[in-house]
Ligand SMILES: *[C@@H]1O[C@H](CO)[C@@H](O)[C@H](O)[C@H]1NC(C)=O
């Protein structure tokens with residue numbers, strides 16, 4: 001009896017093992033077509049939802065103007081979508097007050113690809129992830145982690161849920177209550193996520209690889225570097241030749257070019273309240289640009305080159321750079 005029951009469970013265990021390998025290591029995937037000429041452009045804004053205050057509306061206005069000029073295909077949010085404590089639920093009026101009624105320009109009526117920030121985790125996370133919000137405003141697309149094939153082979157953009165990486169939110173939450181539904185047990189969540197990101201990057205055939213997360217990897221701003229991401233995520237980005245890591249969290253605009261790897265670290269966290277004069281010392285050879293006021297970033301890309309620009313609250317261009325890849329170096 002005992003022997004035969006063991007024999008019966010073995011194939012079941014094998015099957016579960018296979019399911020684990022095949023199904024957990026896949027992030028949800030979306031596709032966004034390029035323009036007819038093969039190019040793509042998009043805006044990146046972070047740390048914004050304050051019902052228009054702290055210049056959120058002014059930044060939105062300029063995004064609309066630049067968005068028109070570049071004929072943007074979509075918009076990326078680097079998180080902290082609703083201050084101070086995320087949304088209370090799918091009927092929270094903050095969704096209209098901080099999103100739908102603010103980003104009203106015609107050029108911004110495109111798909112928004114959105115990640116969660118730490119402030120979003122202080123509210124009802126499942127509300128922001130719910131399709132009800134997409135029914136209310138079809139621009140809204142927010143998932144914890146996912147992949148966007150843009151072009152579809154020009155860029156692969158990996159959106160990574162970075163808040164669960166940060167230990168202090170678990171050990172020292174202060175008086176904040178975080179909504180960890182879907183995240184616990186944390187170790188397993190992080191391990192699976194890292195495996196999923198790694199396998200996605202390994203299989204990527206896109207010309208440009210971009211990773212987007214809320215938290216910083218390298219930043220001279222208020223929060224500075226996020227140690228957990230430097231330890232756990234950065235080695236994967238380096239191993240698979242990621243071109244850009246884009247984040248918010250520090251309320252500034254910033255471009256760091258590390259001497260350790262070709263990755264460019266870009267912070268676009270100037271969607272509303274900014275921290276004036278809040279900058280730590282940084283190697284001037286790596287620090288290409290730092291602005292402690294409000295604004296946003298644009299990306300224009302083809303298979304061969306990428307151009308990045310930062311703008312302030314008046315739409316002035318503060319910094320730009322571009323980078324080129326030879327088409328012949330494709331895999
Ligand atoms: C709005 O932006 C202007 C121009 O940068 C700045 O002078 C002003 O302090 C900002 N206001 C707020 C509330 O941040």
Ligand SMILES: [Zn+2]
Nearest residue numbers: 080117118249
């Ligand atoms: Zn944040």
